Amino acid sequence: MSKRRGRPPKYDAAEALKGALQVFWRKGLTATSLDDLAESMEMNRPSIYNAFGDKVSIYRKAFTQFANQLGDELDTILDESCTLKEAMSRFYERALTTYLDNEELLGCFVTCTAPVESVAHPEIRRDLATLIAEIDSRLKCRLERAQENGDWPSSRDTKTTAKLLHATLQSLAIRARSGEDRESLVDFYSSTVELLC
Amino acid sequence: MSKRRGRPPKYDAAEALKGALQVFWRKGLTATSLDDLAESMEMNRPSIYNAFGDKVSIYRKAFTQFANQLGDELDTILDESCTLKEAMSRFYERALTTYLDNEELLGCFVTCTAPVESVAHPEIRRDLATLIAEIDSRLKCRLERAQENGDWPSSRDTKTTAKLLHATLQSLAIRARSGEDRESLVDFYSSTVELLC
């Protein structure tokens, strides 16, 4: 029942990581300076270092938080939607909302900022690989469920279709960042859903 | 008939850009220093600056060279292949060869390094958007040709399928960089070709 000794931290860890995520999302790992992070996390450099370690560590923690948060939301959508078509439409729509937040064309944090660092930072490469495999797996499971429900032909290949649905998500991420307008992106995922689901 | 005055350049412009491309491909724009470029381009910094401008300019020139070269090769493959299936298989196989050059997992130069810079550098964002539209268009044309030849059902949507084929290319680029092995990537594009073509 002992209370924590010492001066109480001014920051909230999750909130600080959210700030870090915002800068990393716009600038990427390398172009983000510790000063940028200090400002966006509302902490000063030594406190950041003490709490989260060096820049790569902060990035990876922000990465994990992003993956967990968006992943959970997308999983919920996949689970609670009745038909496969409805599930995938809502899935992409939710992703787009994140990618085009506040009229800024940010794309997906992971897809747009992690690959470039994957060569210099093997830890990030592994984080990326793990996340990709995770999403593949979730989509494949959803397709299998649709097959059990008779909502999707059991003759079709779940593994390939899952990867194609994932590829569409990745493409939306990059296209959003390239400035493609929302209407065009919606058109893309809508017709993809029609074609594959 | 007048010859060029002054000391003749030691470097070959195309060769130097090739060197620049190699570093940018591994490190990305921001993490690449002018010293890195000087070494890889076999020029010293002032000469580089004099010949190609600042770092972003060099990157964009390397980008253009890459896009032209790979684009031309892929177009040739699309054009000279008889069947659509054969065309797309060779298309992806050629891309993979580039992405996995010399056992290093580099992925696509454009897909893996350009998006992260698109927010800070609008010129790069436009370059990226232009290239994406270009590839979409080429693939769509190939599908239309297949329809004319009776090689592909004229009932199907060329625009959406072109984007899906493109999304598969982008996904291969990212997956290669994440460390996914060649066998898995070949499996992915093979079954994609079967499914879509």
Place this chain on the structure above:
DNA sequence: CTTATTTTGTACCGTTTCGAACAATAAAGT
């Protein structure tokens, strides 16, 4: 009130960065 513990914030260090100034070099024109 004193001590122990933890975070904060200022100040600093050594390195790397980009870009430019400068003289040296190599070719063509006169």
Place this chain on the structure above:
DNA sequence: ACTTTATTGTTCGAAACGGTACAAAATAAG
């Protein structure tokens, strides 16, 4: 031979970088 033009390579400087040392501040325990 001398001038003109263009590239090379050395050198420099100001700024930004990541990371750390250290004292001040704030709380709990004794």
